Amino acid sequence: MLLEFIFKNSFSYKEEAYFSMEAVKGTSIRNEFDKIGKHRILKSAIIFGPNASGKSNMIKSLKSFRNLILKNDIQENPYPTYAGNEDPIFYQIVIYANNNIYRYSVSYLKEEILQESLEMEKNGDFEIYFQRKKMKYPILPDELKPLVNKTRKDNLFLITAKTFNDKPSLAVFRWFRNRLIFISRDTPPLLNQAYKIHKNIKEKEKLLNFLKAADLNITDFEVVENNSISFHITGGLDEILSLSKRSRGLKGYNMTIRHKAFDGVNDNGQFSLDLSAESDGTKKLIALAIILVSYNNSTILIDEFDDSFHVELSKAMIEVFNSNKQSNQFILTSHELALMDSGFKKEQIYFTEKADRSTTELYSVYDFKSEENRQDYSYVKRYQKGMFGAIPEILVGKLKESLEE
Known part of the structure; x- marks a missing residue:
């Protein structure tokens, strides 16, 4: 910590x-x-x-x-x-x-x-x-x-x-x-961790329950190996080069997300999307869910935390971060x-x-x-009211003037 x-x-x-x-x-x-x-x-x-x-x-x-x-x-x-x-x-x-x-x-x-x-x-x-x-x-x-x-x-x-x-x-x-x-926009998905979760029935159920509770209509996910190399990333893209020097024979992974579908009569249908086709917010929440399920006693820094999140989801995640149900530290x-x-x-x-x-x-x-x-x-x-400072000084008039001929 x-x-x-x-x-x-x-x-x-x-x-x-x-x-x-x-x-x-x-x-x-x-x-x-x-x-x-x-x-x-x-x-x-x-x-x-x-x-x-x-x-x-x-x-x-x-x-x-x-x-x-x-x-x-x-x-x-x-x-x-x-x-x-x-x-x-x-x-x-x-x-x-x-x-x-x-x-x-x-x-x-x-x-x-x-x-x-x-x-x-x-x-x-x-x-x-x-x-x-x-x-x-x-x-x-x-x-x-x-x-x-x-x-x-x-x-x-x-x-x-x-x-x-x-x-x-x-x-x-x-x-x-x-x-x-x-964690940021350029952080690769933690697919190796998702693969381990996918193979563990208890952890997979835990991850799915978390995603369902976040109102994403996700019903299941699948992670399969492919022939490309995937790295165990804990720090983002900057670690790939250093890890590649000591990585041999590592597997790559593809993740598919299954969603609930509504056909106008009932909602028993399902459709699947590759993780790459999901929205930024969904990918970000999946990454956070993987961390919460897989990691303990770690310090996680998230830049632009609210980016791609509804404010109510952001508030809910903060409540989770501060709860005694998880053991990580978030900045x-x-x-x-x-x-x-x-x-x-x-x-x-x-x-x-x-x-x-x-x-x-x-x-x-x-x-x-x-x-x-x-x-x-x-x-x-x-x-x-300006009591804490750190308020942007935006000159609206100058912004408008800059667009005049």
Whole structure:
């Protein structure tokens, strides 16, 4: 699970940005997982803001951090600094993995790792496990010292250590690889997972019941193997290249969806559609249903969550995300203001705003002093009155004038 993400000089974020998935002391105990030590981890968060304000760039920053770790070569990885400057990028994350709390950070230039550290929480405080400053290691366990010479200046020591089966490094790496999932329009369908569900009677029934409850008129589905290669994607298209190097003989899959049909007299008929012919909303809901049935203890980020969804379906999905019926964590971006009043706590609602029309600021409702003692959830009206900022400044007159001859 994700507890905290701090990043700087990444995409539209020039200054340090802070994103937390921990409940705030004094707020109601809901929309949370079971307490882990002193930590109350939130089940979901949602980010609002004008177009081009940086909502997606928060997700892109975390995705860039993930790519850095999975590819382990900063020279082959995009270098998404603010406005293309040459200052270092900084990423820091706090996660819960393998029954431990880890804090991992890295600062790097296009051709060199400047700083890297891994810490583990013990008795409520973080203790440094290893620390790197360029090619020097001020803090390092004795068993990892032989690995220093095996790490180049443009490679992460975390990856060298995990390659030699260092348990803390492995735990962090595997969380990024297996537990951090990105969903967007260009995310390939999780057909390999759908195939496994299709073969499991109990899980298939669970998935079908979920889709039926969403009022899609879906009665059945079938997943069959074909001769093309399909990858086990947990992070989107960016993972295909890295996976293709180690994938041999994997099967591809086709998914067919069966719908209820009405012939004017009764609704006992059925018709079938290939998944590719389904609407974007249906494909997106199927992907989410597959995740909810197949995945546990994962962090799922969904950009433009409400895109292709009716607002009532979006609200229903948020209620599911925050329920104790599922064990995943969801981070969403949205333009649909009605979702602001969908039972979120104040620390679950974030905004993005261009501070000087170029750099992005990220903040939550909880950051406002006026909200400290408020326990009601009617945030939309206060947002529309400008109390939280992050409102687009649209010059309607200028838009019309631009169309004049």
